[in-house]
Amino acid sequence: xxxxxxxxxxxxxxxxxxxxxxxxxxxxxxxxxxxxxxxxxxxxxxxxxxxxxxxxxxxxxxxxxxxxxxxxxxxxxxxxxxxxxxxxxxxxxxxxxxxxxxxxxxxxxxxxxxxxxxxxxxxxxxxxxxxxxxxxxxxxxxxxxxxxxxxxxxxxxxxxxxxxxxxxxxxxxxxxxxxxxxxxxxxxxxxxxxxxxxxxxxxxxxxxxxxxxxxxxxxxxxxxxxxxxxxxxxxxxxxxxxxxxxxxxxxxxxxxxxxxxxxxxxxxxxxxxxxxxxxxxxxxxxxxxxxxxxxxxxx
Amino acid sequence: xxxxxxxxxxxxxxxxxxxxxxxxxxxxxxxxxxxxxxxxxxxxxxxxxxxxxxxxxxxxxxxxxxxxxxxxxxxxxxxxxxxxxxxxxxxxxxxxxxxxxxxxxxxxxxxxxxxxxxxxxxxxxxxxxxxxxxxxxxxxxxxxxxxxxxxxxxxxxxxxx
Numbered sequence: 001x002x003x004x005x006x007x008x009x010x011x012x013x014x015x016x017x018x019x020x021x022x023x024x025x026x027x028x029x030x031x032x033x034x035x036x037x038x039x040x041x042x043x044x045x046x047x048x049x050x051x052x053x054x055x056x057x058x059x060x061x062x063x064x065x066x067x068x069x070x071x072x073x074x075x076x077x078x079x080x081x082x083x084x085x086x087x088x089x090x091x092x093x094x095x096x097x098x099x100x101x102x103x104x105x106x107x108x109x110x111x112x113x114x115x116x117x118x119x120x121x122x123x124x125x126x127x128x129x130x131x132x133x134x135x136x137x138x139x140x141x142x143x144x145x146x147x148x149x150x151x152x153x154x155x156x157x158x159x160x161x162x163x164x165x166x167x168x169x170x171x172x173x174x175x176x177x178x179x180x181x182x183x184x185x186x187x188x189x190x191x192x193x194x195x196x197x198x199x200x201x202x203x204x205x206x207x208x209x210x211x212x213x214x215x216x217x218x219x220x221x222x223x224x225x226x227x228x229x230x231x232x233x234x235x236x237x238x239x240x241x242x243x244x245x246x247x248x249x250x251x252x253x254x255x256x257x258x259x260x261x262x263x264x265x266x267x268x269x270x271x272x273x274x275x276x277x278x279x280x281x282x283x284x285x286x287x288x289x290x291x292x293x294x295x296x297x298x299x
Numbered sequence: 300x301x302x303x304x305x306x307x308x309x310x311x312x313x314x315x316x317x318x319x320x321x322x323x324x325x326x327x328x329x330x331x332x333x334x335x336x337x338x339x340x341x342x343x344x345x346x347x348x349x350x351x352x353x354x355x356x357x358x359x360x361x362x363x364x365x366x367x368x369x370x371x372x373x374x375x376x377x378x379x380x381x382x383x384x385x386x387x388x389x390x391x392x393x394x395x396x397x398x399x400x401x402x403x404x405x406x407x408x409x410x411x412x413x414x415x416x417x418x419x420x421x422x423x424x425x426x427x428x429x430x431x432x433x434x435x436x437x438x439x440x441x442x443x444x445x446x447x448x449x450x451x452x453x454x455x456x457x458x459x460x
Contacts, residue, residue: 018385021355028374045367052319
């Protein structure tokens with residue numbers, strides 16, 4: 001009868017309880033939807049609920065475990081072979097990536113150096129190097145079809161490389177400044193002294209044959225193009241003086257210089273289209289260099 | 300000769316626990332729509348059999364657990380279950396007197412009453428297209444006789460008053 005008394009009491013308040021509980025649930029729902037205050041409660045409750053979720057996992061984990069343990073050896077071998085092949089392919093692609101990255105940074109440097117000029121520039125690739133007895137030439141992948149002209153200057157990111165010698169339809173040959181047949185009009189950056197730099201046929205060695213013993217030139221001087229030859233645009237770095245030997249027995253000093261452009265390491269070059277015709281209108285007071293103009297055009 | 304408190308709590312909790320597992324166990328798409336509302340059915344049974352011990356408070360707590368499991372707003376399942384529990388407690392004597400097939404009709408009615416607020420709230424909260432769940436209701440009605448017999452056997456086995 002104890003139960004009946006309890007039940008009776010409960011029975012009477014049932015309706016009230018329902019209303020109370022409904023209102024409470026509604027309030028909890030609204031609070032939960034608007035704010036984060038109940039999140040801690042939710043977390044606590046999820047601890048209670050955790051056993052339910054972990055038990056649910058059991059059959060799936062078992063199946064997966066079984067699959068792993070019971071994979072046939074044949075399947076594993078096939079998978080291994082496939083992974084090896086894939087790895088091989090990817091390694092190959094990765095090697096190319098290193099080369100591509102290097103090319104990218106070279107091209108960026110070339111383009112960056114082109115910003116300081118007003119002349120039109122375009123990029124060409126070196127197809128091959130032609131260095132024979134005293135010959136320093138390169139072949140590039142642009143030709144008459146792109147509008148190349150004989151005598152057109154070639155530069156790289158650091159300085160002047162040479163000029164176009166012959167032009168075919170889709171390729172062209174260029175003389176490097178170190179070619180024995182090449183000379184370029186320069187001026188010393190420090191004091192404006194004008195002279196000519198000639199090639200020696202040896203890679204990375206240039207000659208300044210026309211300066212007397214009392215010329216104001218010393219080791220380390222930067223030589224830039226003077227534009228006096230009507231070929232090369234003014235102001236591009238050409239070489240750095242490496243050796244100055246003055247001997248009283250000779251009338252001219254022995255002066256060597258090293259090209260600034262990376263002649264042996266270049267892969268892409270820039271072609272310069274002159275913005276306007278380069279006319280040597282400034283008449284230089286110092287005699288010798290100006291007349292020694294560019295090169296001999298190959299037949 | 301009735302069971303101790305611990306025994307009672309254990310038996311009821313285990314049945315609710317199993318019902319919770321069945322509610323969230325992953326099923327294939329086709330089977331999923333036929334999942335009965337196990338938790339509600341189990342609670343209905345215990346409130347019918349032991350109305351002075353199990354009531355709205357227990358239903359509320361279990362409702363919170365359901366909310367955490369389903370990820371819904373706290374209080375939603377409790378809100379849906381409360382009216383059903385109220386009716387069960389109010390009419391528990393009549394319900395126990397019904398033959399099982401007649402009980403099933405009552406259960407059908409209860410399940411509909413449970414699904415209505417959930418359907419309404421889902422639509423309101425923009426949780427995607429709200430589903431009323433007729434298939435779940437039918438499955439629950441069909442499962443009830445079996446569930447009732449199972450739980451009654453458990454109750455008598457452990458001598459829960």
